[in-house]
Amino acid sequence: MFKIRFSMRFTLGATIVLMGALAMVLALATGEIYRKEAVENQRAALVELLQITTSELLRDLEERARDLGQSLQSETPFRQAFNAGGTQLARELQKQFHQYFATAEVLKLEKLVAFDLDYRVRAMATASTAKPGNGDVPCAELIDTARQRTPLERMRIQSALCLEGSLPRHVVLLPVGGLRPIGYLGVVTDPAPQLARLESRLGAPVRLRDVRDEKLYTSTDWPAPDAMHNALVAEHTLTKPDGAPALKVAILRDIRSLRNQLQQTRYLVMGLTLVATLFTVVVALMILEKTALRPLNTLTEHLRRVTRDKDHLAEPVEAGGLTEIRELGEDFNQMARELDRLYDSLEHMAFTDPLTNLPNRARFRDTLEEAAAQHARLRRPFALFLMDLDRFKEVNDTLGHQIGDLLLQEVSLRLRSVLRGSDTITRLDNETIQELDNKLVARLGGDEFAAILPRVNSADNATSVAHKLLISMQEPFVIRDHHISIGISIGIALYPQHGEDIDTLMQRADAAMYFAKNNQTGLAFPESMRQTSLI
DSSP: OOOOOOOHHHHHHHHHHHHHHHHHHHHHHHHHHHHHHHHHHHHHHHHHHHHHHHHHHHHHHHHHHHHHHHHHHTOHHHHHHHHHOHHHHHHHHHHGGGSHHHHTTSSOEEEEEEEOTTOOEEEEEESSOEEESOOOOSSHHHHHHHHTSOTTGGGSOEEEEEEETTEEEEEEEEEESTTSOSEEEEEEEOSHHHHTTHHHHHTSOEEEEOTTOOEEEEOTTOOOGGGOTTEEEEEEEEEOTTSOEEEEEEEEEEOHHHHHHHHHHHHHHHHHHHHHHHHHHHHHTTSOIIIIIHHHHHHHHHHHHHHHOGGGGGSOOOOOSSHHHHHHHHHHHHHHHHHHHHHHHHHHHHHBOTTTOSBOHHHHHHHHHHHHHHHHHHOOOEEEEEEEEESHHHHHHHHOHHHHHHHHHHHHHHHHHHHTOOSOOSOOOHHHHHHOOSOEEEEEETTEEEEEEETOOSHHHHHHHHHHHHHHTTSOEEETTEEEOOEEEEEEEEETTTOSSHHHHHHHHHHHHHHHHHHTOSEEOGGGGGGGTOO
16 A cells, blocks of 8 residues: 655655744734734723823813802902893803903803803803893703702702703803802803813824714824824713713824834744744754754744743743754744743733833733632632722822822832832733732722732731731822822722622622721721621
8 A cells, every 4th residue: 555655854844834834823813912902902091091181171171160150259240240130240241251261261161151049041141242131041951950959959069061052062050149149150161172182181182073073173183084094093972961972082192113013023023934944944954853853843842832821932942953953043032032022011011000000900800810710729718908098089189180190109119018019010820829929919090909918818817918008008108398198998808708709809899998988997898897788
């Protein structure tokens, strides 16, 4: 019976060609996966940043409108006109369009409306006209909500986004008359100029569109539609009180450099693999097993390890054999180092909080899932800490968000010092968890932090660590000559005692944290809340 027999030349050449092809496929596939993950995580981070910054700008707009209303109420002619009503009140409102708040463009003032105690329009003024008596009510949803409030609640300032036709408007409703209101004043502004400041706040092009997708504002450096292939767009929709869209805000980031780096690496991997494969085929045909097949088998095994676990990518390969095969091994190591650096950069971008350099929420949840999986195999418990800073909002409101950001960085350093964590954790697998003596601390967002304490199996041990954290926060933080005292509230849940799945564990730790915050106890376990029927 005829049997096909392959020569060593053919077998060796075919094997090395196959190895090269697998290496190229592996590099291309893993590079594409990480490219997509990095882009999507960056988009999610941009959306979150856009939401936070947009909220800050709208709060600033509300404060400016409130300042205008309070300044107007302090004027005697306005108070007299408000009592008199009619044309006199309309003229006083009209004057405000020639005052500082409007002329200095502190506000893009659209309307000023005076209401009586039943929220009926007494007078209204715009940039061009003023009229007494009843008229169109701006932001009817806000007015309807205000009518349903109790007398005490009506003393509070209300604000909302509304639509005038298809144009977005920001309305602030203030009581007139102090503790005994005689009516209300509505300040109607155009939010677009305020939101256009996102461009300078975020250092990125901004686009504002109304509900009909008509342009309200677009940065001059916003690219044309046919030039968007290297742009990453994050969009956030602002809504009215009833949840309907009012304004669409979008920012853009240029990811050309990232794509170019990935493309260059892809070409480099393909080129190096192709050259190395062809060269090794020639060398392998001239040597025996000891000098050819064994070194190639070494490379093959390393590729298989990388296929199973990319953490082996950075490990150097000593193939041995002839000089040419040694050079092949060096080229392979160089390629692996470049890929490893690229993967590290992508993972750091995707799983690290940019402000504190701590693991972010996505990285922390992955680690929590791995810790739960480890318990299922090795029966090793752990403790989950959820931590929220006390009085942090007061720092932001009084000293500004820049001081607040610096304070968050200092808090993260102090937490890592107490928990003996590393500077940042961009990779964490089961083997790392088994050998981890330090604790993983992460920033979940805002002023909320979390930590996993491996091998903590009792409430006493967890309490001891929590007390260290509470004590560490008692010492004031010195930020740019400001001595800032804050506290921290800690919710503690033990796995599996307080939950056998991570969602339950997170929920109970979160509830315990808010219990500790509301009751000023510093720390709390789920057991602390049973008498209040919270769990």
